[in-house]
Amino acid sequence: MAHFPKPAEGSWTEHYPQLGTGPVSYEDSISPDHFELERKAIFARSWLNVGRVEQLPRKGSYFTKELDAAGTSLVVVRGTDGEVHVFHNICRHRGNKLVWNDYPGEETSGTCRQFTCKYHGWRYATEGQLTFVQQESEFFDLNRDDYGLAGVQVETWEGFIFVNLDLDNTTSLREYLGEFGDGLAGYPFDKMTQVYKYRADVGANWKLFIDAFAEFYHAPVLHAKQATADESRKLSGYGFEALAYKLDGPHGMVSSWGGMSPPKDLDMVKPIERVLRSGLFGPWAKPDIEGLDALPPSVNPSHHQAWGVDTFVFFPNFMLLIWEPGWYLTYHYWPTSYNTHIFEGTLCFAPPKSVRARLEQELAAVTFKEYALQDGNTLEATQTMLESRSVTEFPLNDQEILLRQLHKSARDRVDEYQQKFATPVRISNAS
Amino acid sequence: MTTLPTDFSDLEPFAGWSLGTEAERYAMRLSSTMDELQAFYDAAFPRLDAAIDYLDQFEVNALPEDATRLLWLCYSLVNVSFPVEVWRQPRVPDSGAASLDMLIEPAV
Numbered sequence: 001m002a003h004f005p006k007p008a009e010g011s012w013t014e015h016y017p018q019l020g021t022g023p024v025s026y027e028d029s030i031s032p033d034h035f036e037l038e039r040k041a042i043f044a045r046s047w048l049n050v051g052r053v054e055q056l057p058r059k060g061s062y063f064t065k066e067l068d069a070a071g072t073s074l075v076v077v078r079g080t081d082g083e084v085h086v087f088h089n090i091c092r093h094r095g096n097k098l099v100w101n102d103y104p105g106e107e108t109s110g111t112c113r114q115f116t117c118k119y120h121g122w123r124y125a126t127e128g129q130l131t132f133v134q135q136e137s138e139f140f141d142l143n144r145d146d147y148g149l150a151g152v153q154v155e156t157w158e159g160f161i162f163v164n165l166d167l168d169n170t171t172s173l174r175e176y177l178g179e180f181g182d183g184l185a186g187y188p189f190d191k192m193t194q195v196y197k198y199r200a201d202v203g204a205n206w207k208l209f210i211d212a213f214a215e216f217y218h219a220p221v222l223h224a225k226q227a228t229a230d231e232s233r234k235l236s237g238y239g240f241e242a243l244a245y246k247l248d249g250p251h252g253m254v255s256s257w258g259g260m261s262p263p264k265d266l267d268m269v270k271p272i273e274r275v276l277r278s279g280l281f282g283p284w285a286k287p288d289i290e291g292l293d294a295l296p297p298s299v300n301p302s303h304h305q306a307w308g309v310d311t312f313v314f315f316p317n318f319m320l321l322i323w324e325p326g327w328y329l330t331y332h333y334w335p336t337s338y339n340t341h342i343f344e345g346t347l348c349f350a351p352p353k354s355v356r357a358r359l360e361q362e363l364a365a366v367t368f369k370e371y372a373l374q375d376g377n378t379l380e381a382t383q384t385m386l387e388s389r390s391v392t393e394f395p396l397n398d399q400e401i402l403l404r405q406l407h408k409s410a411r412d413r414v415d416e417y418q419q420k421f422a423t424p425v426r427i428s429n430a431s
Numbered sequence: 432m433t434t435l436p437t438d439f440s441d442l443e444p445f446a447g448w449s450l451g452t453e454a455e456r457y458a459m460r461l462s463s464t465m466d467e468l469q470a471f472y473d474a475a476f477p478r479l480d481a482a483i484d485y486l487d488q489f490e491v492n493a494l495p496e497d498a499t500r501l502l503w504l505c506y507s508l509v510n511v512s513f514p515v516e517v518w519r520q521p522r523v524p525d526s527g528a529a530s531l532d533m534l535i536e537p538a539v
Binding site: 376 | 453457476479480483486487489491494502505506508509510512513516517518523524525526527528529530531532533534535536537539
């Protein structure tokens with residue numbers, strides 16, 4: 001029996017009939033050819049979040065972003081004009097990577113007045129203009145105005161910096177982010193500047209890790225030991241049901257109950273949580289910052305009292321989790337091949353005003369790692385068995401609706417791209 | 432040589448857990464036996480509330496050196512609470528192939 005009401009159609013999935021309810025294929029996660037198409041159809045032409053404005057505190061602050069999935073590296077910089085600019089990380093002279101330290105494949109950050117190429121000393125302003133050419137008179141009719149850095153489209157939303165590598169793109173970021181972008185505006189992201197960032201090299205297709213974080217059907221089973229024994233038995237008896245799911249274009253969200261901050265009975269939680277008054281859902285006490293009393297409309301859409309966390313999946317590879325106790329978490333998945341990707345998980349809290357508050361956040365950050373290691377360790381095992389193709393169709397339940405949505409959105413983008421630009425080489429899929 | 436505030440000299444035998452980064456704390460957890468983790472937990476956990484009260488005499492971003500070391504020891508306690516309270520082993524079960532590295536963490 002359902003604990004929370006579902007749409008009139010009887011299920012969340014059937015409320016969105018384009019998704020179908022049949023078994024699905026995971027060929028899109030194990031085919032090298034399909035991944036090559038995803039590079040061009042998705043990563044080279046979608047708005048991608050590469051960071052936040054707090055990473056560029058001053059004029060001249062910069063960081064680089066390796067975008068292996070789109071076959072490039074970017075420099076993200078706050079220009080002396082105060083604006084955020086993004087360029088392909090390549091010198092216009094002979095193609096050396098412009099900004100890097102020690103190892104060209106590793107991301108870097110810093111502050112500078114200008115960018116100087118390590119190879120022949122060409123210099124560029126932080127707004128991209130070529131300002132100095134070594135032995136300029138040796139060149140033939142070189143006009144510096146023709147050799148500024150190659151820019152890409154950049155827009156910010158609520159302090160999140162997005163890029164789009166498609167120079168012909170005409171969809172604004174706000175339009176792209178749609179209902180959820182509008183409905184999250186005003187959340188105090190800018191006040192949550194205490195950052196813990198994790199990174200992992202994952203031996204699985206990028207979509208498989210999104211799958212793992214876009215459903216909580218697994219939570220009472222995979223994470224059973226993380227609760228006390230009584231609580232764990234109760235949770236697996238309930239199973240998991242979301243408060244609500246919503247889809248908008250290629251994006252989706254799941255609204256979940258939980259967290260119990262503070263729990264009704266302290267025996268429900270572990271000893272360290274009892275002392276530090278914190279846990280997976282974060283510190284039990286909300287931080288003293290503005291903007292948490294009246295939440296924006298996309299948060300807790302069912303207005304449920306037991307609401308604990310909302311998970312937004314912004315296509316293709318950016319997830320945003322808003323937690324009831326007043327902090328947020330982001331996930332990024334950066335593909336490096338059809339069966340590998342780099343995962344980044346970033347926890348953002350209001351800066352703590354006491355050691356107690358600092359330790360509450362430490363427990364939340366450490367707890368995240370314990371859970372993520374459990375989530376991550378299933379992935380390589382899943383990838384290798386999917387690649388065996390010994391089984392090719394898999395049933396998804398109603399609580400896995402966002403997985404259907406993600407894989408369908410990704411396949412649709414590839415199909416659209418092929419119709420527009422290339423000879424179709426369609427892979428089989430079940431829906 | 433004492434490294435912790437005198438009020439917490441009872442924790443001196445565990446001062447090796449005063450480590451400034453998550454990577455060091457996690458590595459020490461993985462290279463310890465369950466007996467070692469349990470001994471540290473049993474000594475430090477009952478002192479956690481007192482440590483927080485002591486540390487909160489100071490501004491969180493202006494802790495004296497010995498207080499900072501006590502705070503780092505508290506971070507280690509948070510880290511080893513998982514093997515002791517949950518896993519009964521140093522590593523997250525079945526996490527052999529998985530790793531997760533802290534790239535950015537607060538300065539203190």
